[in-house]
Amino acid sequence: MASNGNDGDIKSSFSFSDFPEDVQICILSFLDQSELGTFASTSKRFLSLCLHDQRLWFSMCDRRWGRSKTLINKWGNGKISYKLLYKTLLEYENLIGFWRRCGTSAGTAVQPSSPLVFFEWGPFYITGSRVSPSKTGTYEVIKLPFLWISLTSKGESINYLDREGKLELSENLVDSGELSVLDNDLIPVNVSFMGKCHVVLEESVISIGNSLNSSSSPNGRFIKVHSSGNVRGEEYEDVSGSPGSLPDRLMSEIYQHFANRTSPGGNGSSRRQRRREKEKQGRRKLEPEHFVKIVNCSPTPARPLQGLWKGIGDDMSLEFYLTSYDDIGGIACRRIEDSSRPFNGYNPVFWTSSTTLIEPPFSAEEEYEYHSRVHLRPPAEADDCHDHLQRSDHGAVSRMLHMTSSYDLVIPGTTINPRQVEGRIWQYRNGTYGFGFLRNNYVIDLKHIAQDGHLLDTMEFSND
Incomplete structure (x- = not known):
């Protein structure tokens, strides 16, 4: 304890070494491996603690992965060092x-x-x-x-x-x-x-x-x-x-x-x-x-359409989509298909040069463009008249975006009827979105493939 000489103004100062060892370990467990290496160089005692103390490495593993991701005491049948486990899981984490x-x-x-x-x-x-x-x-x-x-x-x-x-x-x-x-x-x-x-x-x-x-x-x-x-x-x-x-x-x-x-x-x-x-x-x-x-597989507030999605296509089969914001300020959506198929990576479903979503209220023409369309849904849901996303589905759309298809990318300068290449993106209040072209009378509504690190709507594969 140190005093500045005034009875009413007493200050206490402690070094890190004065804390109990379990408190030291708890504090050090918040560091990553490189930060821990820097701290270990401050003294021989801390070097030994950082290199060999299994309690510290257990705490580091538990804090990073053990709370909700995996059972760290089960890896290696619980017989390997936690220092080795930390280094191993750090590599595995990128997968x-x-x-x-x-x-x-x-x-x-x-x-x-x-x-x-x-x-x-x-x-x-x-x-x-x-x-x-x-x-x-x-x-x-x-x-x-x-x-x-x-x-x-x-x-x-x-x-x-x-x-x-x-x-x-x-x-x-x-x-x-x-x-x-x-x-x-x-x-x-x-x-x-x-x-x-x-x-x-x-x-x-x-x-x-x-x-x-x-x-x-x-x-x-x-x-x-x-x-x-x-x-x-x-x-x-x-x-x-x-x-x-x-x-x-x-x-x-x-x-x-x-x-x-x-x-x-x-x-x-x-x-x-x-x-x-x-x-x-x-x-x-x-x-x-x-x-x-795929490094950007989820939406963010700045990029609400980004990520992996799934939706029922016009042939009524389920398809996967990847929507990404490109380096030139546009948004591109592609189907995730077998990459061995020729040119499939170069055929976007849609592309738009603008990322600015239009806020409501929308014009009467835009309201009609949305409400006059049929929403593609699985047959089981489409048979349910209450859950058919009827044309009177007011209030579902929170924002809208104009888009163009891949036609004017593949055939630049070609004169085409605008209704053949233009479309709309409708973002819904629940964070998902749907899209449709003016040439069609339907909307493909997209849903999340995964949420909070877990796949949604999974089913067992059968050999039958």
Whole structure:
């Protein structure tokens, strides 16, 4: 306690070292890894605390992920250090959210590969699921888990591709390390980052037990690949930064040559045995799959139309849409389709050069444009006369925006009837929106695909 000499003005001063250790740990748990490293350099005591105290690393893991995302004491069957867990989950965290597949893929044995992938936290793992519109004529989406990412009790990364989407993961099953022999449809894979927004999945050529000795996979976690160049131009709107380029054929062949070598003294017999077993099964080695992250998949107050949406199209089937604000001040909406289809990335559903939404009251002509249209809805909802979004649905629209279609982008300068290319966007009071062209008499109303990190209207995939 320090005093300035005045009886009525006494001030107390404490250093950080004067606080109880549990209070110190609580305060330090608010820091990130780099900030903690800076603090550790202030004294030998704090260096030891920051490097080795498991209570601190537990608190850091619990504060960042344990409150609502995952069960941190279940990872690695509760036998790994929390410092290792923190570093691992920090890498895994970048996976969480929506990704879009680029390039071709054979998909699973029971379902073609969806272009949209969703990664989410599990109790002691991360699940990657392929997300596709259902064929039921409803807003339901098919969620098919295909990738499991976890840790063994030795701190080794364990990543498996589940071809059938039927695996039910348990702690003991992960820790046993016997997933590879549990089912012929489980394939060990490597998850390789090329920057923060480009991920590659490729079949692993080494066993889990040897992964820690691989120079390309330090600590058994994700591989980081640095590359120059760019991904295809159609993916630019989905990512930030410049992901690496896809490997060309020559480099791919060189990589495969060295990756499949059997080193002297290594576990060559087990590799050859696994190769023979795969050959007996008649299964070819999986081709790598590339995914690009969708970084702006939710609306914001400044960009209310942004994000991933779903809606019933004019053929009464469910479709996915991605709406983004571009660098030249416009708004573009595209269907999320198989990127292997020619030119699909260059065909926006609509585009508008203005982002200024018009506030009500609207003119009589604009009121008529909205209320004279039929809203496309699933048949089950359309049969309900109360929930048909009838033409007297006053008050639903909060703001409006004029738009143009892709016609004047593809054929610039072409003289076309304005009603063939112009349209309207109507933002609703609940935060969703609908759009329609003047040439049609309907509105496609869009709904959210996910909310608060969870998929909406999911359904189980059936083989029947």
